[in-house]
Amino acid sequence: MDTYKKELNERIFNPIENINSVKGFEIISESLVYKVYDVFGRNSLLSILYQTGVFPGTTIAERIKKEYNKEEFEIVEALVILMDELKEFYSIQIRDIEQYNDRYRIIIENYCFLRKPISHREKLDYGKAFCRINKGYFETAFKKLLGDKIKKVEINFLKNDAEKDVCVEELNFYL
Numbered sequence: 001m002d003t004y005k006k007e008l009n010e011r012i013f014n015p016i017e018n019i020n021s022v023k024g025f026e027i028i029s030e031s032l033v034y035k036v037y038d039v040f041g042r043n044s045l046l047s048i049l050y051q052t053g054v055f056p057g058t059t060i061a062e063r064i065k066k067e068y069n070k071e072e073f074e075i076v077e078a079l080v081i082l083m084d085e086l087k088e089f090y091s092i093q094i095r096d097i098e099q100y101n102d103r104y105r106i107i108i109e110n111y112c113f114l115r116k117p118i119s120h121r122e123k124l125d126y127g128k129a130f131c132r133i134n135k136g137y138f139e140t141a142f143k144k145l146l147g148d149k150i151k152k153v154e155i156n157f158l159k160n161d162a163e164k165d166v167c168v169e170e171l172n173f174y175l
Contacts, residue, residue, distance in 0.1 A: 026117040030124050037129070046132050053136025060085060061144035072147035075104055075173050082141055089113040095168065104173040107158070109166040110134075126167050127157030142173070150174060 037045045064081055065071060073081065083092055089112060096107040112134055118124045135155050142153040152174040159168045 022117065023120075026120050029117060029130065030121040033130055034123060042129075045129055049129060049132035050136035053133040053138075054140045057137040057140030058144060061141045064145060072149060073145045075146065075150075078142060078145040079106070079171075082145065093166075102175055104175075106171040106173075108169050108171060109161065109164060110169050111166045115165070115167070126160040131157060131167075138171070142171075146173070 033045065033049075036048055040048075060082070064073075064085065068081070083090065091111040093109045094106060095109055096105075098105040098107075114130060114134065115126070118126055118130060124130050138155045139153045143150065146153065150173050152172075154172040154174070156170050156172070157167060158170055160166075161168050
C-alpha cells in the first residue's frame, strides 16, 4: 500500500508555486456573477455587487480620514490621496476635467484589478455587472471623503478603449 501511495503522490504532485490563484478567482467570479443572476435576477445581482464595493470603500475612507486627521477633503485632494492609496489595484489617468454649474465631471482612463480577470472570461464584459463592485467602492469612498460638500458622487462606464487597454469612465461630483 505504501508503494501505491508513493506512486500516486508522485503522479499528482504539483508544487505550490504552480498554483494560479488569479485564474481560479476568474473562474469563480464569472460563475458567481451568473449564478446570482440566474437565481435572484439582474437587480439583485447589481445590488449585491455594488454593496460588495461599499464596505471596502467605507473602510478606506475612514482610514484616510483618520490618517490625515480630517473629516472633509476637496475633490482633487481626495482623488490624489485615494489613488495614491490604491496603486496596487488601479492605474488611473485623467483625460479631461469639466466644470458645470451643478457638478464637476472628470473623464478618466482606468486599468483596474478586475480588468485582466474580465478579459479572460467570455461571459464577463467591461463596464457591465462585475464592475459594479468598483462603482460601489468609488462612489462610497469619495462621498465619505468629500462629506457635505458634495450632494452625490457617480462613476459611470463610457467605453472600453481596447487600444490603450483601459476603461474610459466619468466621475461626476454633484454640488
